[in-house]
Amino acid sequence: MKRYLPVARQHFLAALASTSVVVKSICAVVLLLYLLSFAVDTVFALGVTPGFLFPPNFWVWTLATHCVAETHLWDVGLSLATVVAAGRLLEPLWGALELLIFFAVVNISVGLLGALAYLLSYVALFDLSYLFTVRIHGMLGFLGGVLVALKQTMGDRTVLKIPQVRMKVVPMLLLLLLAVLRLTTLIASNVLASYGFGVLSSWIYLRFYQRHSRGRGDMSDHFAFATFFPEILQPVVGLLANLVHSLLVKVKVCRKTVKRYDVGAPSSITISLPGTDPQDAERRRQLALKALNERLKRVEDQSAWPSMEEDEEEDSMKADDPLLPEKSRDTLTAGKAANQESSLITFEDAPSQL
Template sequence: MRRYLPVARQHFLAALAGTSVVVKSLSAAVVLLYLLSFGLDTTYGLGVTPGYLLPPNFWVWTLLTHGLVEERAWGLAASLATLGAAGRLLEPLWGALELLVFFAVVNISVGLLGAFAYFLTYVASFHLGSLFAVRIHGGLGFLGGVLVALKQTMGDSTVLKVPQVRMKAVPMLLLLVLALLRLAALVESNVLASYGFGLLSSWVYLRFYQRHSRGRGDMSDHFAFATFFPEILQPVVGLVANVVHSVLVKVRLCRKTVKRYDVGAPSSITISLPGTDPQDAERRRAAGPEGFERAAEASGGPVSLAQHGG
């Protein structure tokens, strides 16, 4: 194992070298807090404890810090790898500031949703451990967010050839693996909660709220909620998702889908959705970051988030 560590460190430093100060700073904070965890209980003061987030304590700063706190070596490696992947694959498309906003949105959402879920568990069981024994921390929530963003930008890319696994299937496959590990009591409940709420919050943000050159969100069909599930389940999931979306539109938590009609040409009518672009399909067929670079060269400029379905 030790002989592979220098190689892994070399690859990580090489990947980090091309990223912005945002990714470098977040990575340094993760490493620093991991080292401090050997002498201090960093999860107590910086992780989200549901009971302390609720009144009268209001430990709201933990919503920003919990995603940087790691206590185990595998968690440290996963967090650094996630930040490195985000820096290499998402930051060139979004920019450093948008990546930082995405990191903050996902982590704050994971902390709030996780605390609310454990509060409901307490209401159902009256077990105080659900409020004060749980520590929500680590980078798995942001890992879920990054995987959702990669599904949006490079979903047709193959990440495993035997058996064939495409990027668009990875988020739910990892969720299934973590659920099985939780059933086998090999991971704690906060691990599954962090990753699951990271998936959900990142999809909501990218689908409805992220700002880009063509407006907000990504209402393209390939990024619908049902596409995260196997094809046999997609009709049922899509029906339920449409009902939930209609309810959220009525309570003004989501925007109604707006279609634009281009009748400039007498022989055709073009219908487009906010957050989509006529060249989306071609770019999604170009697998991986290299495909995006070729698309950027062909269009005469950098590829923005709006240009590839987001």
């Protein structure tokens, strides 16, 4: 184990060096606050405490600071790995500013939704521990957001070969694992709440609100909410998700999906959705047609390939008689062909005439 630590450290530093100042700054703040936690209770001062977030206390700054407050070394390592992975995989696609916006949106949403969930738990159970004992902190919410973003950008990539696990199922697999650990009381409830609300808030932001060159949001089918669940549950989840979306559209929280029909397209009618790239779809179609044409051409070439038996026979005859002139070789070849033809013809005695 010790011999792998220098290699891991070297790879981590190399990855960190290739990221922007945004990623470096977040990592530096996480390390600084971890060192400060030995002297001060940083989780109490910077983490989200549901009873202190709402009136009359209004500790609203904790919505922005809870994500960088850690008290354990392994939590610090997970936080740094999450931020660096986002910098390496998402920042080249989005840019440093958009990554910072995504970081802020997900973490603020995790703190706010988590506090509301614990407030509702207190209303239902009248247990003050939900208000003043729970601390929401750490990067687990942002980890869920990064996994959702990777599902959007590289969902078909295989992350494990045995058993085969694709990137698109990783967010829900980890959520299921955390739920099982919570049922066995191995982890606290704030861990599951942070990750779950991170997955939910990041999907909502990427699905409906993220701005990019193609418009706003990503309305493609492979990023629908139902795709987070197994195929057997997707029809039911899709129906419920559509009902919720229709309700949110009516209260003007979400915008209605806009479809643009291009009836002047040369091949067929094309439909453009916000967040989808028609040029990418056309490029994939052209690649598929090219591969199909190459395969058909290969089949035609194989079927039209001339028989090489006669040429091989002539070459062997030339090799056996290298001193014969060309005309003699042609004569021998013609004679041999005549003998083969005559051997195939049989004559029968004609019947006697009456």
